Amino acid sequence: MRYLLCLLCYLLVGVAQAAPASKAYMSIIIDDLGQSTERDSRTLALPGPVTMAIMPDTPHASDFARQAHKAHKTVILHMPMDPATGPYAWHPGLPLPELASRLDAALAKVPYAAGINNHMGSRMTAQREAMTWLMGELQHRHLFFVDSRTSAATVAAAEAQAQDVAHVSRDVFLDDVRTPEAIAGQLQLGIAMARKQGSAVLIGHPYPQTLEVLAREIPRLRSQGVELIGLKQMIAERGNQAMPAHGKHGRYSNR
Template sequence: MADLFFHPGRFEKKREVVTKPSDKSKIKSSHEDSRKVKAKKAVAGLKEKSDKRIEYEVFEDVDHTTVKKPPPLGKDHVPQIAIIIDDIGYDKKIALTLCDLNSNITFSVLPFSPFGKVISEKLHAKGSELMLHLPMEPVEYPDINPGPGAILSGMSPDILIDQLKRNIRDIPYIVGVNNHMGSKLTSHSDQMNQIFSILRKENLFFVDSMTAPKSQCKASARLLKLKFAQRDVFLDNSQNTAYITGQFRKLIDQAKKHGSAIGIGHPYKATLQTLSKELPKLKNKVKIVRVSTLTVIPE
């Protein structure tokens, strides 16, 4: 069973489990033999919050020995990073505050979330790039539920496509999609082909959040000629500014080594504090770009 959750060279052994109630943070580490994670969080908020908790799963960072990236474009090439903030839809103010840090931060919004539409409208008005944070079945389902709009492996093609289209319609102004959970579904090529066929028709790209060691997303994107990218670093598995700073620097190192890198974070207060401090240091050294600019049709 352990092999299903850990693939040497692609994912680190350590998995972080994060619980973020609205009034208190608790951080735990999980070393379960099966590498399962049952994480529950409510998005960190400053004022306007929903009491609903979000469950999510996390695998550690991609090793570039197994994920081919384009080389830097010559000596004068400036390394590029893209930052995606997931789980948008439960806190209005922190999303807008994160947006004010840099206009190229991309926000991924959960369908049917309490404030998803309102936040999307406000972020779009500020010029932000928006994605759909598509709930997908994890290996731990039904113990771990991806939430409203989830795409499940037991769905017929018609039901799957209908649910996907409703999710896409729920969040305005999206230009791409990434997966929320999905360690089971992203390992199923038939269903990823169905999903990607719709995304291609809708002119949407896909970013694999890399929650499965045997993800079929890249192969499906290649088959269907869909613009695609993969997450490189999770920034905030631990809601601790020192940890997040270390992960952010790892993202920078990946970009310097490979030309570009994609980091995924969440609307936590610690993430906001860290990015507020670290982003200004990048001026003229590393360029922050929208994640859409790093998507390509896989070869």
């Protein structure tokens, strides 16, 4: 009997050791780049696969996109959408040919873009016809989409999922409150979320406080059980499924 108990304990320990540890992944996107060479450079210096979201209507957009690509960072177009303004911005009521023209022009300003996310866009991402067209266009161009989720009424990710377009949705904004303490707290929220649901997508901005916190904390992520990964790997990990805060059973609620 003692032999059988020892054998059973040995087998249970062996199974526990062989079982893969649960994974917790995080991706970080920094928006609003291309406006300041100093902030752009500090963002580029962040360790790990941090994604650079570059606005097309900025003075350094093209040069910084090339610089970031050369540094092996993922570049995405930070596409202005209503209530954003400017020559590239999408607004409800614009005909599809005009939306297409503005998207073409914006992508031309941000070379090496692997995908896009919305800058502002609380009104525009709720427009189903435009989002349906956009996802078809991104599929055709082999680009992915990140729904920044600036509004609970967004249908962008739902339309991406419906058309099987590679995409993810943002889980946490880092710096709605621009203090180091608040930003560090949001990062910890992202860490807790990654541990709970397996992954978390965080979006921040090139504020001095944000860059300071990230430069200090990114090297500590692994010791907290979280692996920082690029957006393409995050898309593969999530498999176009909605996270619990965004829908049920992997499907987005705004279908």
